[in-house]
Amino acid sequence: MVRPLAALVAIVAATLAVAGLTFSTSSRDPAEFTFVNAAEPETLDPAHMTGHPEFRIAIEIFEGLTRRDARTLRPVPGVAHTWVNSDDGLRWTFQLRDDARWSNGKPVTAHDFVYSWLRLLDPKTGAKYAYLLGGLRGAADFDGDTSGGFGIDRGVYALDDRTLVVELEAPIPYFLELTSFFSTFPVPRESVEAHGRGWFLPETIVGNGPFVLQSWRVGDRIRLSPNPEYWDLDAVALRSIDVLAIENPTTALNLYLTGAVDWLPSLYPVELADILRERDDFYSGASMIVYFYRLNTTRPPLDDPRVRRALGLAIDRREITEEVMRLGQLPAHTLVPPGMPGYSAPQSGFGFDVPRAQALLAEAGFPGGAGMREIGILYNTHEDHKKIAEVIADQLRRNLGVHVEAYNQEWQSYLASVDAQDYDIARAGWIGDYMDPNTFLDMFVTDGGNNRTGWSDPAFDALIAAAGNSARAGRAPQALLELAPEPAALLQRLVKLDAAGNPSARRDALAHFRLELLHQAESLLVNRGYPVIPIYFYVSSGLVNPSVEGFYSELEFPDGSSGANLQDLHPLRDVRMRAGAR
Amino acid sequence: MGLVEILVLATACGALALTVWLPQRAVRAVAGLWLAAALFVGMRAWLGPWPAAGLGATLAAAGALRLPERLLRRIAFALPSLVLLTFVTTLLMYLAPGNPFANERAAPPEVEQALRAQYGVPESATAFFAIYVQRLALEGTLGPAIKVQGRAVEDLLLPALPVSLSLGLLALLLAVAIGVVLGVRAGLRPGSAEDLSNMGLALLGISLPNFVIGALLIIVFALQLGWLPVAGWGGYPHLAMPVLTLALPYAAIIARLARGGTIEVMQQDFIRTARAKGLPERVVVMKHALRGAILPVVSFLGPAAAGIMTGSFVVETLFGIPGMGQWFVKGAINRDYSVVLGTALVYFSLITLFNLLVDLTLAWIDPRVRDEL
Numbered sequence: 001m002v003r004p005l006a007a008l009v010a011i012v013a014a015t016l017a018v019a020g021l022t023f024s025t026s027s028r029d030p031a032e033f034t035f036v037n038a039a040e041p042e043t044l045d046p047a048h049m050t051g052h053p054e055f056r057i058a059i060e061i062f063e064g065l066t067r068r069d070a071r072t073l074r075p076v077p078g079v080a081h082t083w084v085n086s087d088d089g090l091r092w093t094f095q096l097r098d099d100a101r102w103s104n105g106k107p108v109t110a111h112d113f114v115y116s117w118l119r120l121l122d123p124k125t126g127a128k129y130a131y132l133l134g135g136l137r138g139a140a141d142f143d144g145d146t147s148g149g150f151g152i153d154r155g156v157y158a159l160d161d162r163t164l165v166v167e168l169e170a171p172i173p174y175f176l177e178l179t180s181f182f183s184t185f186p187v188p189r190e191s192v193e194a195h196g197r198g199w200f201l202p203e204t205i206v207g208n209g210p211f212v213l214q215s216w217r218v219g220d221r222i223r224l225s226p227n228p229e230y231w232d233l234d235a236v237a238l239r240s241i242d243v244l245a246i247e248n249p250t251t252a253l254n255l256y257l258t259g260a261v262d263w264l265p266s267l268y269p270v271e272l273a274d275i276l277r278e279r280d281d282f283y284s285g286a287s288m289i290v291y292f293y294r295l296n297t298t299r300p301p302l303d304d305p306r307v308r309r310a311l312g313l314a315i316d317r318r319e320i321t322e323e324v325m326r327l328g329q330l331p332a333h334t335l336v337p338p339g340m341p342g343y344s345a346p347q348s349g350f351g352f353d354v355p356r357a358q359a360l361l362a363e364a365g366f367p368g369g370a371g372m373r374e375i376g377i378l379y380n381t382h383e384d385h386k387k388i389a390e391v392i393a394d395q396l397r398r399n400l401g402v403h404v405e406a407y408n409q410e411w412q413s414y415l416a417s418v419d420a421q422d423y424d425i426a427r428a429g430w431i432g433d434y435m436d437p438n439t440f441l442d443m444f445v446t447d448g449g450n451n452r453t454g455w456s457d458p459a460f461d462a463l464i465a466a467a468g469n470s471a472r473a474g475r476a477p478q479a480l481l482e483l484a485p486e487p488a489a490l491l492q493r494l495v496k497l498d499a500a501g502n503p504s505a506r507r508d509a510l511a512h513f514r515l516e517l518l519h520q521a522e523s524l525l526v527n528r529g530y531p532v533i534p535i536y537f538y539v540s541s542g543l544v545n546p547s548v549e550g551f552y553s554e555l556e557f558p559d560g561s562s563g564a565n566l567q568d569l570h571p572l573r574d575v576r577m578r579a580g581a582r
Numbered sequence: 583m584g585l586v587e588i589l590v591l592a593t594a595c596g597a598l599a600l601t602v603w604l605p606q607r608a609v610r611a612v613a614g615l616w617l618a619a620a621l622f623v624g625m626r627a628w629l630g631p632w633p634a635a636g637l638g639a640t641l642a643a644a645g646a647l648r649l650p651e652r653l654l655r656r657i658a659f660a661l662p663s664l665v666l667l668t669f670v671t672t673l674l675m676y677l678a679p680g681n682p683f684a685n686e687r688a689a690p691p692e693v694e695q696a697l698r699a700q701y702g703v704p705e706s707a708t709a710f711f712a713i714y715v716q717r718l719a720l721e722g723t724l725g726p727a728i729k730v731q732g733r734a735v736e737d738l739l740l741p742a743l744p745v746s747l748s749l750g751l752l753a754l755l756l757a758v759a760i761g762v763v764l765g766v767r768a769g770l771r772p773g774s775a776e777d778l779s780n781m782g783l784a785l786l787g788i789s790l791p792n793f794v795i796g797a798l799l800i801i802v803f804a805l806q807l808g809w810l811p812v813a814g815w816g817g818y819p820h821l822a823m824p825v826l827t828l829a830l831p832y833a834a835i836i837a838r839l840a841r842g843g844t845i846e847v848m849q850q851d852f853i854r855t856a857r858a859k860g861l862p863e864r865v866v867v868m869k870h871a872l873r874g875a876i877l878p879v880v881s882f883l884g885p886a887a888a889g890i891m892t893g894s895f896v897v898e899t900l901f902g903i904p905g906m907g908q909w910f911v912k913g914a915i916n917r918d919y920s921v922v923l924g925t926a927l928v929y930f931s932l933i934t935l936f937n938l939l940v941d942l943t944l945a946w947i948d949p950r951v952r953d954e955l
Binding site: 008012015016018019020021126128130201217219250254255410417450 | 811898
């Protein structure tokens with residue numbers, strides 16, 4: 001038996017040697033700052049990014065015309081050092097700084113932005129977020145060909161290497177914010193054209209952010225190090241950053257608790273919420289995400305708005321936020337999360353009111369739930385969604401006497417079912433792309449790709465269209481006034497608009513008017529149409545090492561006020577570790 | 583399913599069935615051809631088309647002439663089954679609801695069209711199959727991954743494979759060591775206290791899911807004692823808990839198989855003979871009984887090795903290991919068709935290889951099997 005034993009030892013030794021070769025070098029030498037990114041980023045090409053894991057890395061390795069200040073998350077000078085918006089709000093002129101350079105040392109010019117934005121808008125690129133720049137003048141007709149002038153002297157163009165001009169169809173109140181959103185970040189033309197689909201891999205990537213991509217091991221970690229060519233390198237404190245692609249909440253928490261991770265956003269077992277929220281290093285705050293149920297308005301009995309409203313009235317959202325989720329989530333009776341600048345939510349027809357719900361149901365022909373078929377609640381397979389669906393099914397059974405059954409489907413099947421409107425009630429979540437109510441409302445226009453409820457209301461469509469085109473809405477569209485639910489309020493606004501004399505007052509009045517239109521649109525959703533039942537507003541929460549400085553889980557504004565970090569966004573440029581932290 | 587799909591399925595099944603009945607000469611020719619094709623596709627990326635073709639043809643010819651017929655028959659069987667596997671997997675993927683470009687946010691139809699064209703994912707399964715096979719044969723690539731953009735499927739699987747292979751092999755060796763010792767000792771004295779305790783342990787090992795075992799290990803060794811890192815892949819201490827977690831359920835199964843094998847062998851005439859000629863019990867067990875006792879274990883090891891070495895999604899996510907297992911799960915969840923096919927091909931290759939190794943090992947251990955080869 002000696003020879004087999006020797007063979008065994010040899011096999012074990014060889015295996016250990018192979019294992020040794022596969023170890024990631026970076027985990028032997030921990031980064032100065034490590035965070036868990038919850039998922040492997042799908043891409044690091046700004047034009048193809050869609051999610052938060054990508055956003056977190058994009059702001060470190062690229063920089064847009066503006067960047068977000070860590071303390072306020074408001075746009076501050078990035079590649080552009082100054083900008084001017086014309087009086088009518090339609091033309092933006094950006095002056096780019098002289099010392100903005102790519103990580104290969106070449107200057108970042110206005111032409112780089114023109115190239116990157118045209119690439120985003122080109123249908124052949126297949127960018128899912130191209131619509132964010134859809135408001136540029138002529139963007140709707142752009143098919144990749146600049147012979148029509150778009151990109152040359154229309155829409156977006158370079159006056160010279162340092163001057164970028166952007167023209168809009170209608171004023172976009174959140175336009176400046178878009179210039180620090182990942183989709184509008186510049187991409188290095190040479191690298192993109194030379195290396196094709198994989199240009200952003202560590203071997204070939206060229207960036208212009210405070211950090212560069214040093215290595216990327218899929219399923220393990222991304223290592224970032226300071227970009228020596230960055231124009232504000234002196235401000236960058238961290239010498240290395242590790243971004244972990246850990247998807248298991250327990251593992252993520254274990255890593256944080258043993259000090260291997262400095263920042264853990266949102267990824268920990270929900271069961272531990274009560275214990276974690278007692279910790280000093282735990283943070284939570286409002287976020288720009290809403291949890292809601294879609295109702296299939298084409299299927300009886302849900303085709304009756306009274307039935308839809310009755311279901312929404314019979315749900316006690318506090319039981320869900322306080323007994324299921326328990327992290328300070330806010331019960332939602334409207335769709336747009338709180339915190340949108342200048343926006344106030346409408347009164348909702350969805351407040352918890354069981355007698356009212358029962359009365360409505362009886363009125364619709366189902367007294368005490370009698371005669372109504374069984375209703376299904378579809379959710380995508382996930383422990384939280386399951387708990388919530390079961391609580392709601394139980395509440396509806398108890399409060400209305402209707403038969404409700406919750407059932408799950410795995411993600412892709414769920415997507416296909418919802419898309420085909422093959423459901424009665426379906427769980428949904430929506431993350432706002434920018435700080436504006438429109439990002440939560442415009443999906444419910446008639447036949448909108450994300451509507452998926454079959455609901456349609458011409459008045460709603462008119463309000464959304466008018467809000468998107470508020471520059472012209474100032475000329476009192478009679479049709480809109482006829483459709484609007486509160487024409488008197490609209491008319492009052494219009495009178496004010498006409499009275500506004502100077503350009504900037506008129507621009508402000510227009511912005512208010514636009515928000516008023518959106519307010520009325522949302523009112524149609526939660527007071528007349530009821531195609532969705534809002535459930536709660538998410539909180540963003542996490543754990544952060546107390547030695548980390550420059551990390552703002554609550555925003556601090558110059559006027560001394562504070563606000564929620566709605567996007568849980570933390571630029572690491574200005575983050576530093578307190579001396580002696582490690 | 584359309585006519586084309588049915589025709590392709592029928593042809594492939596026919597080709598498979600045929601390999602069993604082919605005469606020896608034909609087997610040599612067909613297997614040689616398959617070998618040449620496989621070698622060409624495999625080496626093309628590294629050597630370029632002409633050297634790959636030359637070397638492939640030479641090696642294949644040598645193989646076709648020298649290798650035993652039984653082995654060649656397997657090779658002749660492998661390629662049609664590979665094609666069949668790819669085709670059926672493609673059909674099933676397309677039958678599943680959803681597609682790799684579906685998202686919570688509906689993209690405009692022209693965006694989906696552009697992406698389908700870029701990634702070579704048409705709306706029909708047969709068209710995808712044609713693109714996939716063509717790309718594999720002519721470019722030697724498993725196609726672009728869609729949810730991990732910028733990389734080909736082999737760029738995802740190749741770095742992950744040695745991680746899972748080494749982890750799996752260590753776990754398997756540990757499982758065999760634990761399982762055979764416990765199982766044989768239990769099988770020598772059925773009904774004894776040791777048998778009951780060993781089989782109790784085995785039952786526990788089979789019934790405890792690995793995320794529970796893993797979690798228990800983490801609590802004890804990483805969080806309480808602080809001996810081992812909780813997760814990650816950067817040094818030998820990172821190996822300990824995942825190897826143990828992977829090994830224990832397999833050790834339990836092996837223990838039960840070894841016990842059954844031992845009980846059966848110990849009742850054989852040749853054991854009585856060995857004892858009658860006065861051999862000490864230790865020698866009877868080690869020299870005569872063990873060989874027979876572990877035969878069921880060895881048969882089990884083929885599929886077990888393929889399973890354990892392609893990684894475990896649960897163990898990998900629990901310990902944060904960049905292995906293969908994640909792609910089996912993520913590929914399917916994301917409907918990332920090329921990733922699904924890539925993992926299926928890797929699994930197919932490993933299981934074919936390990937089954938072959940098992941047959942060779944069985945022949946080495948058991949003379950009765952040797953004669954059949």
